[in-house]
Amino acid sequence: MSRSALPNRRWIAVAVVLGTLAGTFARAATAPPKPTNLSYLYDAFDNSFPRPVARQLDPARWVRKIGHNPREAANVDENDQVRLPSTWWQPRVGFVPVTAEQMLAGPGPGHGPAPGRWQVTKAKTQGVTPGFFVKDASGKTFILKFDPPDHPEMASSADVIVSHLFWAAGYNVPDNAIVTFRAESLDVAPNASVTDASGRKQPMSREDLTRILGRVRPQPDGSYRAMSSRLLGGKNLGPFLYEGRRRDDPEDLIPHECRRELRGMWPMAAWLNHSDVRCANTLDMWVTEGGRSFVRHHLIDFGACIGSGSTAAHDYATGTEYYMDYSVATEQAVTLGLKSFAWESAVDPKLPTVGFIDADHFDPKTWRPDYPNPAFDERTDRDVRWGARIVTGFSDDMIRAAVGAGMLSDPRAADYLTGVLIQRRDLIAHAWSTAASVAVTPYHP
Numbered sequence: 001m002s003r004s005a006l007p008n009r010r011w012i013a014v015a016v017v018l019g020t021l022a023g024t025f026a027r028a029a030t031a032p033p034k035p036t037n038l039s040y041l042y043d044a045f046d047n048s049f050p051r052p053v054a055r056q057l058d059p060a061r062w063v064r065k066i067g068h069n070p071r072e073a074a075n076v077d078e079n080d081q082v083r084l085p086s087t088w089w090q091p092r093v094g095f096v097p098v099t100a101e102q103m104l105a106g107p108g109p110g111h112g113p114a115p116g117r118w119q120v121t122k123a124k125t126q127g128v129t130p131g132f133f134v135k136d137a138s139g140k141t142f143i144l145k146f147d148p149p150d151h152p153e154m155a156s157s158a159d160v161i162v163s164h165l166f167w168a169a170g171y172n173v174p175d176n177a178i179v180t181f182r183a184e185s186l187d188v189a190p191n192a193s194v195t196d197a198s199g200r201k202q203p204m205s206r207e208d209l210t211r212i213l214g215r216v217r218p219q220p221d222g223s224y225r226a227m228s229s230r231l232l233g234g235k236n237l238g239p240f241l242y243e244g245r246r247r248d249d250p251e252d253l254i255p256h257e258c259r260r261e262l263r264g265m266w267p268m269a270a271w272l273n274h275s276d277v278r279c280a281n282t283l284d285m286w287v288t289e290g291g292r293s294f295v296r297h298h299l300i301d302f303g304a305c306i307g308s309g310s311t312a313a314h315d316y317a318t319g320t321e322y323y324m325d326y327s328v329a330t331e332q333a334v335t336l337g338l339k340s341f342a343w344e345s346a347v348d349p350k351l352p353t354v355g356f357i358d359a360d361h362f363d364p365k366t367w368r369p370d371y372p373n374p375a376f377d378e379r380t381d382r383d384v385r386w387g388a389r390i391v392t393g394f395s396d397d398m399i400r401a402a403v404g405a406g407m408l409s410d411p412r413a414a415d416y417l418t419g420v421l422i423q424r425r426d427l428i429a430h431a432w433s434t435a436a437s438v439a440v441t442p443y444h445p
């Protein structure tokens with residue numbers, strides 16, 4: 001062995017050790033973050049009580065408010081636009097041309113499970129509407145969710161219509177579609193499971209399936225209509241929060257309440273009366289694409305949008321006050337309950353498949369979800385104008401096409417919904433567009 005070979009061997013050994021360490025760290029950096037485990041009840045409580053109170057008691061916030069110096073979104077460039085690439089949002093309507101066809105094909109083929117026999121793999125245990133997971137003959141898995149008996153088509157159409165509109169607005173959404181099937185074409189998979197009331201997983205039987213379908217009203221021909229959502233690809237990491245960060249995701253560097261695409265989603269939510277816009281209806285997936293693994297952030301579950309409140313029609317007051325609304329409570333206390341509300345004069349369109357939504361009582365500047373959303377609470381004028389640019393970018397044809405995807409069997413329902421969404425879009429344009437002279441298309445059913 002020559003003397004000069006020795007240092008070489010040493011360097012090789014050092015390189016091997018460093019390489020191994022680097023490999024270990026690289027693996028650590030590309031390992032998926034831990035799935036979130038959130039109590040949805042706690043989220044509702046926290047955002048209704050402690051957080052609003054803490055906000056009111058935050059001196060820094062008051063200094064900014066009095067000084068008209070709000071904290072602007074952190075992930076924007078020098079042109080005040082979302083920095084790209086983003087795993088949250090892509091520029092689509094309002095930024096690049098998007099056709100109705102692209103919108104309909106955007107989230108996926110929109111077919112639901114392939115025709116044939118479907119294997120039921122699991123009962124849906126979360127949430128309020130009945131449902132279960134099925135696998136089709138090609139091995140693709142879907143979650144099926146159903147309409148409340150008194151409002152056939154309502155929640156399923158809302159989920160499909162609004163998923164397309166949110167896709168076109170630039171957000172990541174699942175491939176949702178309306179499907180019909182007969183109970184006889186379902187098989188319960190041998191390893192299918194159902195979680196009982198005490199949270200224990202039990203094998204699922206045909207009786208369990210019959211019990212779930214017993215909560216669903218079949219169509220006149222005996223078939224069932226459902227909303228099918230193709231399971232998102234990748235590893236399920238649970239929901240994202242509308243505040244803070246996922247600290248074990250090295251890419252998640254900006255507090256979510258400071259993200260433009262989350263704050264600026266408020267006009268979309270207002271337009272579509274998305275009262276259920278909360279962390280439970282988001283989903284992070286760990287995906288690998290082009291040799292890179294990362295977290296993709298999705299919006300899911302639009303079953304409580306437009307006129308649908310999932311299990312019943314939306315209340316007239318939905319969108320005008322929080323469940324626990326301190327300003328409404330104060331007004332009521334001061335006026336001894338004598339103050340009347342604009343929504344009291346709302347007129348029910350008497351379209352059970354739509355539920356309740358109107359444009360005459362829609363005030364785009366004061367719209368509210370069911371309980372405060374941390375990102376919406378931080379929105380500034382710039383965030384809202386950014387979101388209004390998206391809403392006002394939707395053409396009448398796109399709105400009509402999205403409503404068509406909801407497959408409402410009553411043409412009056414589809415016409416009503418299209419008209420109301422057009423008018424609500426125009427009201428948003430009128431309220432937020434820099435061109436002050438936007439005309440509002442009156443809609444009279």
Ligand SMILES: Nc1ncnc2c1ncn2[C@@H]1O[C@H](COP(=O)(O)OP(=O)(O)OP(=O)(O)O)[C@@H](O)[C@H]1O
Nearest residue numbers: 126127128129143174229230231232300301303310
């Ligand atoms: N397309 C999907 N891909 C992967 N997981 C999904 C998908 N849709 C739903 N899920 C899972 O199922 C859970 C419940 O879904 P979803 O929010 O649509 O229903 P829900 O809130 O229980 O329904 P509802 O309250 O309307 O009955 C989600 O938290 C998510 O974990």
Ligand SMILES: [Mg+2]
Nearest residue numbers: 127280281301
């Ligand atoms: Mg949900």
